[in-house]
């Protein structure tokens with residue numbers, strides 16, 4: 001990752017935006033399946049956060065010069081994280097019945113793992129040599145770095161929320 005080029009980093013930022021979009025869809029879908037209204041509200045909160053991340057990442061990538069990308073390219077750029085996320089999202093979207101307690105527990109396990117993986121990805125982006133080159137010429141771009149940092153913190157909070165739901 002530290003050896004990633006500026007171009008690849010931009011692509012990764014964009015693709016993480018696409019990932020967050022899918023994650024948001026999964027949370028929204030889960031919220032709709034939940035019987036409990038508090039659970040619905042909590043999952044809806046994480047879904048909204050994820051939409052916000054998706055939008056920020058995609059517009060940041062575009063602002064820094066990323067071109068349009070297809071899903072095949074994202075699959076390559078985001079590698080393992082992409083595969084795991086899509087598997088998890090598809091699993092949720094395939095469910096139509098009401099969310100049971102048991103199902104919630106196992107879903108939470110994999111979502112919590114996913115949240116930490118996404119957080120790691122953001123932290124790695126911030127550590128990448130390429131981000132310096134990408135932002136160097138544009139001092140105001142430091143705000144973008146800050147935003148990615150805060151997104152990583154959000155992911156940590158999502159994992160904490162899921163943890164709290166599990167121990168209900």
Ligand SMILES: [Fe+2]
Pocket residue numbers: 050115118154155158
């Ligand atoms: Fe998240």
